[in-house]
Amino acid sequence: MSNPALNKAFGSHVVQSPTQPPQFYGEQPRQPYQQQTTQYGTTYPQAAPSPEQLQNAYNQPPAHPVDMGRMTMDDVIMRTAMTLGLVVLTAAGTWALVLGNPSLVYPAMIIGAIVGLVLGLVNAFKKEPSPPLILAYAAAQGVMLGAFSMMLEFMFPGIVMQAVLATLVTAAVTLGVYKSGIVKVNTKFVKFVTIALFAYLGFALVNFVLMLTNVAPGMFGLRSGGFGLAIGAVAVLLATFSLMIDFKSIEDGIAKGVPTRYAWSAAFGLTVTLLWLYVEILRILAILRGD
Numbered sequence: 001m002s003n004p005a006l007n008k009a010f011g012s013h014v015v016q017s018p019t020q021p022p023q024f025y026g027e028q029p030r031q032p033y034q035q036q037t038t039q040y041g042t043t044y045p046q047a048a049p050s051p052e053q054l055q056n057a058y059n060q061p062p063a064h065p066v067d068m069g070r071m072t073m074d075d076v077i078m079r080t081a082m083t084l085g086l087v088v089l090t091a092a093g094t095w096a097l098v099l100g101n102p103s104l105v106y107p108a109m110i111i112g113a114i115v116g117l118v119l120g121l122v123n124a125f126k127k128e129p130s131p132p133l134i135l136a137y138a139a140a141q142g143v144m145l146g147a148f149s150m151m152l153e154f155m156f157p158g159i160v161m162q163a164v165l166a167t168l169v170t171a172a173v174t175l176g177v178y179k180s181g182i183v184k185v186n187t188k189f190v191k192f193v194t195i196a197l198f199a200y201l202g203f204a205l206v207n208f209v210l211m212l213t214n215v216a217p218g219m220f221g222l223r224s225g226g227f228g229l230a231i232g233a234v235a236v237l238l239a240t241f242s243l244m245i246d247f248k249s250i251e252d253g254i255a256k257g258v259p260t261r262y263a264w265s266a267a268f269g270l271t272v273t274l275l276w277l278y279v280e281i282l283r284i285l286a287i288l289r290g291d
Contacts, residue, residue: 075263076250076270083138083271090142095150105147112144120272129264137268141275152282156289163282170281171274174240178247185248193241200238203231224287232284239277246270 094112098104119137123130153160177183207223210216218224223231250266 069260070257071254071260071263071266073250073254075260076254076266079263079267080270083134083267084274086135086138087142087145087271087275090139091146091149094143094146098147098150105151108147109144109151112140112142112147116140116144123268129261129268131264134264134268138271141271145275145279148279149282152286156286159282159285159289162285163278166281166285167274167278170236170240170277171243174243175247178244183244185244189241190245193238193245196234196238197242200235219290220283220287223283224290228287229284232280232287235280236277236284239273239280242273243270243277246273 094108098108116137119133119140123133123137126133149160149163178185183189207216207221211218211221216222220228222228246266246269249269253262253266
């Protein structure tokens with residue numbers, strides 16, 4: 001499924017060429033030279049630029065996207081680093097807090113998950129990106145992940161570092177595969193991933209309900225043993241596909257010249273996908289270590 005925030009941000013903004021202003025039906029073509037000015041009721045033609053002025057203008061370096069207020073890859077990288085950095089900081093703070101107060105593990109997980117879900121939905125369907133809301137989402141996710149990671153680290157020492165490294169390697173390989181063109185992110189690909197994601201979300205919802213009602217007890221409910229590993233592998237694959245769609249959406253947005261502020265939407269989309277990938281890898285490692 002393509003990220004709603006990226007679709008909303010990058011799907012409808014196209015920057016017109018600055019060399020020729022838009023014209024409307026019935027309007028005479030605008031002349032760049034021989035413009036006229038009116039002073040005290042008299043019209044005077046403006047002088048055309050001299051050859052030296054034209055040559056000086058021609059020799060000027062081309063305008064950079066930053067100068068024109070358009071989003072660049074540097075903008076996306078910087079804001080993604082900010083959101084992920086805030087996730088790490090809040091996760092580390094939550095880790096230290098619950099380490100000295102183990103009774104706060106579940107409250108921190110539940111509150112962080114609920115607040116993160118609400119803010120995630122708000123950011124995904126908001127017309128314009130809101131940096132404070134996006135950073136608030138990152139902080140809430142950091143609280144949830146800090147408590148969840150600390151709990152699993154206490155049960156399986158070393159698992160968090162393994163999950164972090166696996167997430168970084170998987171994201172790097174995914175980027176390499178996308179840039180190589182081995183996987184074509186086209187309409188059919190997006191539709192396939194969208195259908196698969198809805199199926200996965202349906203299973204996750206059923207599993208959550210079964211866990212709440214103790215029909216499927218345990219840390220992960222139905223997601224345990226060999227079946228849990230299979231579902232985890234599918235989830236990781238879907239997360240990598242979603243990451244490719246995010247890359248494609250960002251590239252298209254830069255090509256269309258969307259405004260700089262939408263770099264926050266790109267950062268939000270990448271953060272959501274990367275955190276999902278980390279959680280799925282962490283869950284797979286916990287199942288393997290538990291067995």
